[in-house]
Amino acid sequence: xxxxxxxxxxxxxxxxxxxxxxxxxxxxxxxxxxxxxxxxxxxxxxxxxxxxxxxxxxxxxxxxxxxxxxxxxxxxxxxxxxxxxxxxxxxxxxxxxxxxxxxxxxxxxxxxxxxxxxxxxxxxxxxxxxxxxxxxxxxxxxxxxxxxxxxxxxxxxxxxxxxxxxxxxxxxxxxxxxxxxxxxxxxxxxxxxxxxxxxxxxxxxxxxxxxxxxxxxxxxxxxxxxxxxxxxxxxxxxxxxxxxxxxxxxxxxxxxxxxxxxxxxxxxxxxxxxxxxxxxxxxxxxxxxxxxxxxxxxxxxxxxxxxxxxxxxxxxxxxxxxxxxxxxxxxxxxxxxxxxxxxxxxxxxxxxxxxxxxxxxxxxxxxxxxxxxxxxxxxxxxxxxxxxxxxxxxxxxxxxxxxxxxxxxxxxxxxxxxxxxxxxxxxxxxxxxxxxxxxxxxxxxxxxxx
Numbered sequence: 001x002x003x004x005x006x007x008x009x010x011x012x013x014x015x016x017x018x019x020x021x022x023x024x025x026x027x028x029x030x031x032x033x034x035x036x037x038x039x040x041x042x043x044x045x046x047x048x049x050x051x052x053x054x055x056x057x058x059x060x061x062x063x064x065x066x067x068x069x070x071x072x073x074x075x076x077x078x079x080x081x082x083x084x085x086x087x088x089x090x091x092x093x094x095x096x097x098x099x100x101x102x103x104x105x106x107x108x109x110x111x112x113x114x115x116x117x118x119x120x121x122x123x124x125x126x127x128x129x130x131x132x133x134x135x136x137x138x139x140x141x142x143x144x145x146x147x148x149x150x151x152x153x154x155x156x157x158x159x160x161x162x163x164x165x166x167x168x169x170x171x172x173x174x175x176x177x178x179x180x181x182x183x184x185x186x187x188x189x190x191x192x193x194x195x196x197x198x199x200x201x202x203x204x205x206x207x208x209x210x211x212x213x214x215x216x217x218x219x220x221x222x223x224x225x226x227x228x229x230x231x232x233x234x235x236x237x238x239x240x241x242x243x244x245x246x247x248x249x250x251x252x253x254x255x256x257x258x259x260x261x262x263x264x265x266x267x268x269x270x271x272x273x274x275x276x277x278x279x280x281x282x283x284x285x286x287x288x289x290x291x292x293x294x295x296x297x298x299x300x301x302x303x304x305x306x307x308x309x310x311x312x313x314x315x316x317x318x319x320x321x322x323x324x325x326x327x328x329x330x331x332x333x334x335x336x337x338x339x340x341x342x343x344x345x346x347x348x349x350x351x352x353x354x355x356x357x358x359x360x361x362x363x364x365x366x367x368x369x370x371x372x373x374x375x376x377x378x379x380x381x382x383x384x385x386x387x388x389x390x391x392x393x394x395x396x397x398x399x400x401x402x403x404x405x406x407x408x409x410x411x412x413x414x415x416x417x418x419x420x421x422x423x424x425x426x427x428x429x430x431x432x433x434x435x436x437x438x439x440x441x442x443x444x445x446x447x448x449x450x
Contacts, residue, residue, distance in 0.1 A: 004045035030311030037318035088279025102143035103244035129173030145413035161221035175394035176206035183364030194269035329373030351392025356399035
């Protein structure tokens with residue numbers, strides 16, 4: 001190994017360890033690691049100014065393909081399309097939250113099923129999966145868990161089974177579309193896949209798995225939830241859904257903007273508008289629509305996550321530029337011996353196991369160039385490997401309380417309200433559900449693509 005390769009690996013491993021230990025905020029870790037990569041790997045070891053400029057990828061902003069793309073172009077360095085899209089969706093979601101959209105939706109569904117525990121349990125799982133197809137799962141769980149705790153105090157049931165099921169279904173729903181989970185955004189923007197590509201491939205698999213998951217989780221938790229179902233419910237004691245709407249005009253506007261975002265994402269393969277353009281447009285119309293509250297929405301954007309992405313992309317670029325990722329791809333190719341089934345299984349299950357314990361975002365960003373190299377050397381279609389990676393990283397994160405951001409948020413909301421969820425409590429039912437879904441996904445990938 002060359003000096004540059006050694007330093008690139010040391011920086012990457014050090015970054016991963018720091019993220020797992022969680023002693024320093026992760027955006028500081030990746031940004032610091034990114035600066036080290038630029039200075040030590042590219043500057044001192046390689047003395048390559050071109051590699052630095054390619055990694056920073058600032059010239060992309062002046063490129064027509066960045067905003068309007070007819071043919072697929074390779075993404076290198078910082079994936080600014082991902083950064084802009086996530087930022088735009090964050091602004092839209094903050095606007096929807098301010099208008100009371102999420103709280104209204106939860107209360108409306110509770111009313112429709114007459115506040116009966118088991119129907120709420122099933123409909124909230126399905127709603128968690130559906131919303132997570134279009135909105136970041138962290139936001140979905142934040143509001144769903146809070147409303148679940150409120151309903152639990154009124155209906156006198158334990159909210160933990162419902163929150164655990166909502167977390168699992170949010171991660172499952174996020175795997176269905178390109179904008180549902182950050183790893184999918186990275187995979188889609190890097191490899192040129194559209195919203196519709198994900199929906200017809202990972203989306204179909206997620207739909208099958210959702211049906212099985214709802215049945216499994218219902219039987220796993222029914223005894224805990226069935227305790228108070230016989231008691232009559234006095235609907236007059238519950239807050240009305242309309243009370244959740246803080247401003248009717250803002251509520252209507254936020255619904256229209258959300259519909260626009262969905263339409264633009266579904267049609268972007270036809271319109272050729274990139275996700276960067278869609279993200280910027282959605283953010284702009286949200287800020288214009290909310291007028292005097294625009295500055296408040298901008299302040300609420302999660303800038304720490306955006307910085308985390310930027311640093312992460314730089315570190316992964318260090319592995320790519322030094323040829324480390326190509327070596328890993330060749331290693332996976334050698335292990336599988338050219339057996340496509342084994343290759344798919346390795347990518348799916350290794351991604352899942354890794355994502356159960358470490359953040360699935362850096363793992364996905366690292367694996368994208370690896371599967372590109374694998375596709376080139378083995379002749380396996382890149383799309384087949386991409387769907388294996390997407391499903392593995394998205395679903396695997398469900399298995400443990402730290403595997404995905406939605407898990408951390410959901411368990412935190414429960415703990416703040418006096419319902420602590422330990423590793424044992426979490427993994428007892430959710431880890432088996434994860435294994436079942438991964439097994440179904442493996443069969444799905446084999447049957448459909450081989």
